[in-house]
Amino acid sequence: MMTLLAPKPLLILCTLSFYFSYVMAFSAGDTQILLRVKTQLDDPDGNLNDWVSGSNQSPCNWSGITCEQKNFSIVSIDMSRFGVYGGFPAELCRIRTLQNLTLNFNSINGTLSTKLLSLCSHLQALELEENDIVGELPEFPPEFTGLRVLNLKMNNFTGDIPASFGRFPQLRVLKLAGNLLTGPFPKFLTNLSELTRLDIAYNPTMKPSLLPPEIGNLTNLQELVIFNINLTGNIPDSIGNLVSLRNLDLSQNSLSGTIPESIGRLRSAQQIELYLNRLYGELPDSIANLTSLQNLDLSQNGFTGKFSERIAGIRFISLRLADNLLEGSVPDIVANSPDLVQLHLFNNSFSGSLPENLGRNSALQDLDVSTNKFTGELPQHLCYGKNLSSLVIFWNQFSGNLPDTLSECQSLNYVRIEQNELSGQVSDKFWGLPLLIHLRMHNNRLSGPVSSSISFANGLEALTISGNVFSGQLPPQICKLSALVELDVSDNQFSGEVPSCMTELKNLQKLRMQQNLFTGEIPRHLSSWTQLTELNLSKNRFSGPIPPELGDLPVLNYLDLSDNSLTGEIPVDLTKLKLGQFNLSDNKLYGEIPTGLDYELFAPGLLGNPGLCSSNLKQVHPCQRTKSPTLLLAVILSICVALLVGSVLWYLKIRAQVFGGKAKRLYSVTSFQRVGFNEDDVFPSLTNENLIATGGSGHVYRVKLKSGQVLAVKKLWGGSSRKPESELVFRSEVETLGRIRHGNIVKLVFCCSGEDCRILAYEYMVNGSLGDALHGEKLGPLVDWAARFNVALGSAHGLAYLHHDCVPAIVHRDVKSNNILLDEEWTPRVADFGLAKTLERDVASGHGAMSQIAGSYGYIAPEYAYTLKVTEKSDVYSFGVVLLELITGKRPNDLSFGENKDIVKWVTEAALSSTSSCDGDGENAEGCGIDLSQIVDPRMNPTTMDFEEIENVLNVALLCTSAFPINRPSMRRVVELLKDQKPASQK
Numbered sequence: 010m011m012t013l014l015a016p017k018p019l020l021i022l023c024t025l026s027f028y029f030s031y032v033m034a035f036s037a038g039d040t041q042i043l044l045r046v047k048t049q050l051d052d053p054d055g056n057l058n059d060w061v062s063g064s065n066q067s068p069c070n071w072s073g074i075t076c077e078q079k080n081f082s083i084v085s086i087d088m089s090r091f092g093v094y095g096g097f098p099a100e101l102c103r104i105r106t107l108q109n110l111t112l113n114f115n116s117i118n119g120t121l122s123t124k125l126l127s128l129c130s131h132l133q134a135l136e137l138e139e140n141d142i143v144g145e146l147p148e149f150p151p152e153f154t155g156l157r158v159l160n161l162k163m164n165n166f167t168g169d170i171p172a173s174f175g176r177f178p179q180l181r182v183l184k185l186a187g188n189l190l191t192g193p194f195p196k197f198l199t200n201l202s203e204l205t206r207l208d209i210a211y212n213p214t215m216k217p218s219l220l221p222p223e224i225g226n227l228t229n230l231q232e233l234v235i236f237n238i239n240l241t242g243n244i245p246d247s248i249g250n251l252v253s254l255r256n257l258d259l260s261q262n263s264l265s266g267t268i269p270e271s272i273g274r275l276r277s278a279q280q281i282e283l284y285l286n287r288l289y290g291e292l293p294d295s296i297a298n299l300t301s302l303q304n305l306d307l308s309q310n311g312f313t314g315k316f317s318e319r320i321a322g323i324r325f326i327s328l329r330l331a332d333n334l335l336e337g338s339v340p341d342i343v344a345n346s347p348d349l350v351q352l353h354l355f356n357n358s359f360s361g362s363l364p365e366n367l368g369r370n371s372a373l374q375d376l377d378v379s380t381n382k383f384t385g386e387l388p389q390h391l392c393y394g395k396n397l398s399s400l401v402i403f404w405n406q407f408s409g410n411l412p413d414t415l416s417e418c419q420s421l422n423y424v425r426i427e428q429n430e431l432s433g434q435v436s437d438k439f440w441g442l443p444l445l446i447h448l449r450m451h452n453n454r455l456s457g458p459v460s461s462s463i464s465f466a467n468g469l470e471a472l473t474i475s476g477n478v479f480s481g482q483l484p485p486q487i488c489k490l491s492a493l494v495e496l497d498v499s500d501n502q503f504s505g506e507v508p509s510c511m512t513e514l515k516n517l518q519k520l521r522m523q524q525n526l527f528t529g530e531i532p533r534h535l536s537s538w539t540q541l542t543e544l545n546l547s548k549n550r551f552s553g554p555i556p557p558e559l560g561d562l563p564v565l566n567y568l569d570l571s572d573n574s575l576t577g578e579i580p581v582d583l584t585k586l587k588l589g590q591f592n593l594s595d596n597k598l599y600g601e602i603p604t605g606l607d608y609e610l611f612a613p614g615l616l617g618n619p620g621l622c623s624s625n626l627k628q629v630h631p632c633q634r635t636k637s638p639t640l641l642l643a644v645i646l647s648i649c650v651a652l653l654v655g656s657v658l659w660y661l662k663i664r665a666q667v668f669g670g671k672a673k674r675l676y677s678v679t680s681f682q683r684v685g686f687n688e689d690d691v692f693p694s695l696t697n698e699n700l701i702a703t704g705g706s707g708h709v710y711r712v713k714l715k716s717g718q719v720l721a722v723k724k725l726w727g728g729s730s731r732k733p734e735s736e737l738v739f740r741s742e743v744e745t746l747g748r749i750r751h752g753n754i755v756k757l758v759f760c761c762s763g764e765d766c767r768i769l770a771y772e773y774m775v776n777g778s779l780g781d782a783l784h785g786e787k788l789g790p791l792v793d794w795a796a797r798f799n800v801a802l803g804s805a806h807g808l809a810y811l812h813h814d815c816v817p818a819i820v821h822r823d824v825k826s827n828n829i830l831l832d833e834e835w836t837p838r839v840a841d842f843g844l845a846k847t848l849e850r851d852v853a854s855g856h857g858a859m860s861q862i863a864g865s866y867g868y869i870a871p872e873y874a875y876t877l878k879v880t881e882k883s884d885v886y887s888f889g890v891v892l893l894e895l896i897t898g899k900r901p902n903d904l905s906f907g908e909n910k911d912i913v914k915w916v917t918e919a920a921l922s923s924t925s926s927c928d929g930d931g932e933n934a935e936g937c938g939i940d941l942s943q944i945v946d947p948r949m950n951p952t953t954m955d956f957e958e959i960e961n962v963l964n965v966a967l968l969c970t971s972a973f974p975i976n977r978p979s980m981r982r983v984v985e986l987l988k989d990q991k992p993a994s995q996k
């Protein structure tokens with residue numbers, strides 16, 4: 010400005026301002042339109058702050074506006090990532106010169122109606138990617154003759170693709186991916202002869218349909234991305250006509266048949282993705298003609314035959330053939346590609362040795378050839394490019410030493426070489442590779458000590474080296490691996506004392522050291538082992554007493570100290586543990602067995618200790634108690650009782666035989682841990698006075714056994730009409746569930762199934778369900794926020810375990826506060842997953858269809874309405890609802906929310922309205938943010954409330970309840986997100 014006032018530029022200024030006033034007059038209407046739209050949009054990030062009228066302010070300088078150079082008319086508006094909220098601003102189309110309108114990555118909501126759109130027929134490009142638009146796709150009026158780009162990706166559009174989408178004469182780019190479309194793939198799209206990019210992918214809700222042969226008419230296509238839209242049938246031969254195609258993605262459909270030979274005509278193809286279909290047959294040789302090909306993924310199909318020399322000669326960057334039925338050797342020539350980064354061949358039947366030069370000619374990063382029949386030595390140069398991070402070769406027959414070059418391979422972080430025939434010493438440097446996270450080498454013939462250099466691998470989370478011939482002492486440096494979750498050194502020849510500092514490994518969950526030659530005492534000071542669930546020190550030479558501190562480990566459920574030389578009495582503290590596996594047998598323990606362990610149930614775990622005595626178990630010496638006559642009397646009495654019971658049982662048995670009672674069992678019984686009871690102990694207690702609940706799948710009884718153990722026994726409806734196949738399904742699910750051991754999951758201890766017995770017995774949870782506690786009279790410790798937070802975190806752990814650590818992953822399908830139970834410490838335990846639903850399906854199948862909705866009202870993820878499929882992400886949604894319940898104390902369908910509103914809508918609206926109300930004074934961080942007082946449970950003790958933490962949990966809950974599954978975090982991420990806040994609140 011100052012310089013412009015100097016005499017010479019003054020002239021220019023005058024000319025300019027004359028010109029400007031001419032333009033301003035010309036576009037004054039457009040300026041008004043922009044200002045009006047500004048008032049209609051919510052702009053929390055202030056990206057429209059420079060949209061203000063004022064002298065000499067041309068809108069051409071405003072954010073997002075582009076004008077024509079010559080006459081300053083507005084031709085393009087790009088508000089991508091402005092963070093604006095509100096309905097589609099069709100008003101902008103009143104700017105007659107506007108060609109392109111781009112509103113990607115905002116929160117545009119509401120619907121897109123034909124009426125709104127009719128203003129916009131002069132547009133060349135309309136882009137609304139990743140917004141929140143709902144409803145059906147609009148019909149476009151015929152006036153839309155100039156449209157070249159239509160991008161409606163990642164919204165919540167539903168319904169069919171309208172017929173008018175086949176009538177854009179100039180359309181080059183059409184993107185509808187990531188919506189909730191329900192119609193088929195329409196043939197009329199093949200009329201769009203100018204199309205270069207078609208992306209409809211990830212509409213898993215679409216109706217199964219064929220890929221029409223006319224797709225071959227779209228000869229200008231460069232990108233055809235139509236994965237996960239329920240395509241069926243064959244890949245049409247005409248696909249070969251798409252000679253301009255660079256990227257073909259048909260993955261995650263149900264395509265069947267063979268790959269047509271014509272695929273070899275796609276000379277421009279750089280990427281072909283066909284994974285997860287039902288394709289079969291041999292790989293067509295014509296693939297070898299695809300000289301531009303870089304990435305090929307044919308995984309998860311049923312391809313057979315060999316991997317031909319010609320195809321292997323392609324200059325691949327990434328080649329994935331995993332999960333097929335391929336066989337024969339892998340041609341050496343595959344190692345010649347100078348670009349090869351990723352090679353996935355796992356789960357096939359490949360044999361022979363790996364190409365000797367693999368890794369020699371490229372920066373190989375990710376090699377997975379696991380579960381094949383490979384033999385021979387590992388190639389020497391896998392890490393020649395200093396880039397190898399993932400080396401996965403397990404379940405083969407590789408032999409020989411680990412190549413020395415791997416010891417220099419600093420980039421390695423995921424190493425799974427278990428279940429081979431590898432031998433020789435593991436070098437110091439290999440043990441200390443600094444980025445290692447997983448190192449699994451078990452079941453080989455590797456030898457030598459664990460090097461002290463292992464301390465350099467301080468990010469290790471899993472170290473399994475069992476079943477080798479490693480020897481020497483474990484170095485104390487192993488205690489530096491503070492991230493370690495699983496350590497298995499079992500079945501080796503380790504000796505000497507265990508470094509006592511190992512008790513500092515605070516993330517350890519499984520410690521297996523059995524079958525070695527360890528000596529010395531079991532370490533004490535175990536208070537850091539708060540996560541330890543499994544401890545196996547059996548078959549060693551440990552001596553000294555059992556540390557009573559073991560009884561304080563909060564989640565230990567597997568304890569095996571058998572076959573050592575342990576002495577002393579059994580600490581009473583051990584009775585505090587809830588054990589699935591308990592074994593102290595074959596030691597030198599003596600003294601009286603603590604009453605909590607003096608049951609038949611534990612007897613096998615106590616045998617082989619000649620010095621132990623028991624007042625209860627016949628297998629063990631009785632304790633000498635001659636001093637007390639009353640006790641003697643008691644012993645005599647109990648012997649009498651035992652005799653009496655014995656004879657009664659004997660009588661009953663005889664009677665049963667005589668009267669043809671229970672000649673054979675009509676059902677089978679499975680127990681998943683040492684249980685001291687059988688079905689006959691349970692049956693008589695299934696009476697009305699023990700009934701505690703009645704659910705969708707049956708009655709639940711509280712059963713107290715003679716041992717004192719209390720069970721929740723679920724007796725399922727129906728039964729006599731079960732088909733043998735469904736019985737098998739049921740049984741295999743039961744096996745899976747029975748194996749689950751996690752501190753936040755209710756244990757299935759016993760199950761019985763068959764014609765006249767359909768029973769599941771779980772551990773009984775004293776404090777009932779979270780739902781009852783929150784919505785009933787008895788809040789208990791849940792008056793405090795901290796207790797609620799623990800429930801949130803604990804149940805997240807349980808669900809994450811089901812989703813990520815179980816094989817196969819278990820989708821709960823009915824996450825709700827009534828299925829989160831609380832034990833005596835008010836620790837949450839996830840209950841009632843999977844199983845009951847299988848049974849309901851079973852019962853329902855009598856009527857031909859599944860009568861039962863998966864999930865409970867108020868917790869059901871919105872996509873269920875369209876997909877009728879329940880995925881992990883549906884559990885995440887339901888879990889988000891539980892989080893909201895914990896914060897608000899309200900039921901998911903509380904009547905106070907009003908017509909058609911649930912807790913998610915109610916909280917979302919409350920959260921939005923309070924954030925927008927603090928627009929102006931952003932500096933005052935205290936006052937801004939969500940006004941929690943409106944939504945938090947008024948019954949919570951205000952002095953314990955940590956608003957920062959509550960707000961964070963609220964944010965996690967809102968993420969979990971995102972309308973679109975893809976936006977929801979995984980349960981593992983949820984755990985992290987919840988945990989992340991802990992330090993903040995404890996500062």
Ligand SMILES: *[C@@H]1O[C@H](CO)[C@@H](O)[C@H](O)[C@H]1NC(C)=O
Nearest residue numbers: 084085108109133134157158
């Ligand atoms: C509008 O979009 C079309 C198609 O993407 C593009 O070719 C053109 O350059 C854009 N025009 C402006 C002014 O940005």
Ligand SMILES: *[C@@H]1O[C@H](CO)[C@@H](O)[C@H](O)[C@H]1NC(C)=O
Nearest residue numbers: 051094095096118119120921
């Ligand atoms: C769209 O969002 C705005 C502001 O966020 C809100 O006020 C309005 O109710 C929403 N409209 C619809 C139809 O959801």
